[in-house]
Amino acid sequence: MIYEKGQREMQTVWWQQDAEGEAVCMIDQSLLPGEVVILTLTHEQQVAHAISNLKVRGAPAIGVTAAFGMALALYRLLRALAVGIETDDNFVSAVAEILGLGVSLAAIAEDRDCFTFEG
Secondary structure (H helix, E strand, O other), rough: OOOOOOOOOOOOOOEEOOOOOOOEEOOHHHHOOOOOEEEEEEOOHHHHHHHHHHOOOOOOHHHHHHHOOOOOOOOHHHHHHHHHOOOOHHHHHHHHHHHHHHHHHHHHHHOOOOOOOOO
């Protein structure tokens, strides 16, 4: 890619995994172009809040962010199951809630004309 002077390639949203755990990292697009602030989100509810409050914009970025949020939830819940903190019933209801949230976020994106569904 060719960039103008002073420009560089930058990721909008990415997965981070280290000794502290997993996180969805993203540029807070609501502050652009004045500021570049990186958000580190460690819970699926933080991810949902970021999407709902336009911290991430555009259908592709929203979709990737929502998928990362679901992955965060699954990592957290699987760890809780492994140590006996969560029960199978709680796990299933939590995953169902996350999937419902994904549908809601898709509707938000559609309302903002981020993408069009054709049938």
